[in-house]
Amino acid sequence: MEAGFSRMNDVTVIQASQGLASYINSECPQPSMVIGYDHRHNSERFAKLTAAAMIRRGIKANFGRAPVEGCTSVNSCWVAGVMITASHNPAQDNGYKVYWGNGCQIIPPHDKNIAQRIEENLEPKCWDVGLVDKDQNTVRPVKQVTDAYFAALGELEVGLACRENHRLQFVYTPMHGVGLSFMWRIATDMGLGDYMMPVSAQATPDPNFPTVKFPNPEEKEALDLAIATAERKGIHLILANDPDADRFAAAEKLPSGKWHVFTGNQLGVLFAAHVLSVYRKEGKDISKLSMLASTVSTQMLHAMADTEGFYYNETLTGFKWLGNRAITLEKNGYDATYAFEEAIGYMFSPIVHDKDGIAAASVFLTMARRWAKEGFTVCQKLEQLYKKYGYFETANSYFVSPDPLITKEVFAAIRKLGDPYPAKVGNRDIIRWRDLTVGYDSSVRNREPELPVSKNSEMITVELESGVRFTVRASGTEPKIKMYIECRASSPEKAKAGAQEVSEALTREWFRPAQTGLKPP
Structure with missing residues (x-):
């Protein structure tokens, strides 16, 4: 929570809410949405600014402090939902989570369409944090949602x-x-x-x-x-x-x-x-x-x-x-x-x-x-x-990247290690290669992955002989390249040793910290 267009503050919350409101209006003639918030610093204020943007565009607000984050998605009669929370992040953070009417967080095409509407509605129109308290159409359904939630749990x-x-x-x-x-x-x-x-x-x-x-x-x-x-x-x-x-x-x-x-x-x-x-x-x-x-x-x-x-x-x-x-x-x-x-x-x-x-x-x-x-x-x-x-053991870790361009260069260099992909990692043969950045999967006849492809994110999954599988990806929220390495073996010792062996090989062959500038944790 700081000043700046890449931070959580009044301006960015209003802009995001105005864009979301514009998109909701385009999708539903009589829209209604739910807005929840937790106990973090400024959560209530950000939620009230979100509600104000919705009310101003004629969207009925169902508003209130949400005791449990998941409760924002209990009731699918709402067109959309926003939850102000930073989950398990440090105390200085906060966040803005958007749900659609099916109770799930947004995926394409909603995310891209909302982002476009935000760009079209950048000028803040309403700063009135008290509007939600004055609006007669606002509903506070916390008890209704809570009762429904516990009924479902039962x-x-x-x-x-x-x-x-x-x-x-x-x-x-x-x-x-x-x-x-x-x-x-x-x-x-x-x-x-x-x-x-x-x-x-x-x-x-x-x-x-x-x-x-x-x-x-x-x-x-x-x-x-x-x-x-x-x-x-x-x-x-x-x-x-x-x-x-x-x-x-x-x-x-x-x-x-x-x-x-x-x-x-x-x-x-x-x-x-x-x-x-x-x-x-x-x-x-x-x-x-x-x-x-x-x-x-x-x-x-x-x-x-x-x-x-x-x-x-x-x-x-x-x-x-x-x-x-x-x-x-x-x-x-x-x-x-x-x-x-x-x-x-x-x-x-x-x-x-x-x-x-x-x-x-x-x-x-x-x-x-x-x-x-x-x-x-x-x-x-x-x-x-x-x-x-079987025993499954992991050797998960990450590298801190000093610059997004270096991250891209590292992944580009990995892709040049073989044609269409490297033959080995360490002493283990590669038996499957899936690259969700370029859209390639060696295990599928047409080589097109079943999972969504995104050229804007870096993600490669590899299966090796002798029961090892790993994924390396660029974090979408932190300046990190993350490694998720797992080995399946007949004992925990063998599984741990296999995962660690591949971790060392990736560090040595792919990420080369001394040459690339990547920093281990």
Whole structure:
């Protein structure tokens, strides 16, 4: 949040809202939209400026503080939605997320069309932050949305509808965010209200996030206070949400006394195993079950699909792709009940077609109780899955790029290493090459990728012999080139060694920091 046209401030919010309002008017004769905001600095002000732009263009505003980010997409009767939040970013950040009427974040053609309308409506027309409070047509549907959300949670077949009753103690942290009231209600509905222990120092929403360097459960030391609370209370399980409660994390104490913080990929396959188990228990047709993951997430879900017979789908990074793809699958007769990505994001439809950390928490508690009743801890269940489907280990990392032009030059040099692509990475042969920047996939007969191609973004995915797959891409929000490397092997040691070997080869052969100026983390 700073001055400048590439920052969140009054001007850029008004400009974005005016462009969005213009596009909404062109799409619907009697438009209505929902506008939500979280507890971050200036979130309410930015939301009110957004609402003012809509009201001025005759668009009915459904306005209010959204306790959970995913709730902005619960009700599809609205033409569009805006959520003011920066999720798990540092305290000085904020953001502007746009949803369409199907409850998903926007994808083409809406994103490009809205961007064009913004360019055509740059002169700010309304600065009145009080207009939404004076407008008689504005509706404040927070209770309506919240009640609908919990009603949907109560019917979730892989969650509360399972009606598990095993006692389970856990520590919970909302990470200075908005999730605690929702988690209390979830715990109470599950009969666990007396067994949930909040982290008191992180329980109250605080936009300064005073006890953590970054309000992201994935970050090192982010769960230190939760672990200290669990140790003090003798509790072996920790649940966490990020500040806007759309992401979910968990940790479990091992018999050795150490804490295992589950990765996003590990939670992803644990949820998938639970979904599959419930589906089978209900006697449903497995071939109609579809589970999705983003292209940078673990391939273990794909291995599970090959073994079990459900339909695996891969999308680009981000729930705007996962959610929209799930809707398409549902229209085609599939039950696209679950999707995830490695950045601790999990979707359980039909509640919302977006990541939802509260729904994920309810499903996690359900499956943990079920496995505890069967005599397994969550970590023991994960080990069972590895033994059945193979061990999948990652060596994810990134390089900081000093200039966007250097990023382009690095990827251009990679593409010149072979014709049409390199033969090897290190000592491993390349068996598949997919470049979503130029639009090439060696595994498809016509060489045209199934996933969307964008010349404005850099993204290459490679499969190597002996069970290694990796994706390298330029971040769309940070000056980074990211590497997602995964190896499948018969033991965790072999899998880790394989992933690390490829990481070193890519650094040496592709990214060459000493020559290119890229900087390791």
